[in-house]
Amino acid sequence: MAGFWASVFLCRPKPRALAGSTMVVAMGTRGREPFREGNLILERSNGEIDGDVTHRTQAGWLKWRAATGVLCDKKFLNRLKGKTFRVAIRPSLLYGKECWFVKKVFEQRMDVTELRMLRWMCGHTMIDRIRNQDFRESLGVAPLSTKMRENILRWFRHVQRKTYDAPVRRIESIILEGKRSRGRPRKTWKERIKSDLHDLHLSQDLTRDRVSS
Template identity: 25%
Template sequence: MTISTQKTKCMTTLKTPLRCKLEVDGNIIQQKMKFKYLGIELSGCGDVEEEVRAQTVRATRVAVCLSDTVWRNKNIKVKTKARIYKAVVRPTMTYTAETRPDTARTRQLLETTEMRVLRRIAGKTLFDREKSENIRRTCGVENINEWVLGRKREWNDHISRMDEERMVRIARDRSPLGRRSLGRPRKQ
């Protein structure tokens, strides 16, 4: 197998940017701080909030496209609209949610976007002062963060069933070799 040095890129994963020189057959591999891979923008510093925000924007765009034809249609039942939401909008919002870390901000972004769509489905506005739980119960949709947590458990069980030689299982189960030095880690 030959490696194309023009197409290959490298990235370091540290909190602070670090330049490294990677060379293959005398050609230097270009280093990127972030790049798109399988539709997701990977960041070297591990910041997921920006990607979750981009996903919620994409999901909102999809929901807005469905607004006039589906959400406002009085002839379609609320349960049917909720099924369309689960099949179209939710997967756009939660792509790769099984493997990324959750923060309070990312959970809030997901829940806010979900409730914006569910209110549209139920025909309610914020001025109606209807609780989110009541709207979820009307639509028959569980909280998106609980749903993501369930997907994470399923993914973890899936990895547990894999052979012990698989790279994904090795990366999850093993810890780095060696010992950390005492004290606070150095800045450089």
């Protein structure tokens, strides 16, 4: 068991050292290569976060492969494997995602990555035709998209409790100059918050109530 917990400790993601940093680090010189804005990796051509989604999935697979000695060992119980996944693997997949303006396609990509990991942890593939819900119940792992929503709403609650002169709240009053491109405007982080609050039948006033939250 000592080796098991040593593997879990080594696979845990490192703490955030530069959280809140707004420094821009260029990833390349060509116009279509991604660049980093704080904790996000954006595409130069359209400002999307496809690069950040790919980076998170790759980081999750690296952590998963480092713990395969535990996660894919039939000697360990599925509940213990699920706990290892929740402690060591899932945080690396969700790192910095509370600031994502998430699309459905991004949620699907993250869920597909998670389910592939869960199937291999249980020793099965899609050929076995076992429902995804069976793997989640066996391992005790909630959907990754649900955890992403929880992280986004938790960060929103933290932001709403800040004073209006705080830097994180000043961004709300920024007015961008210029004309937007044709077509439907992109879905913003604030619109995602409103949609999640509506789906969960929650009120924005609850963010300042510590007892109910």
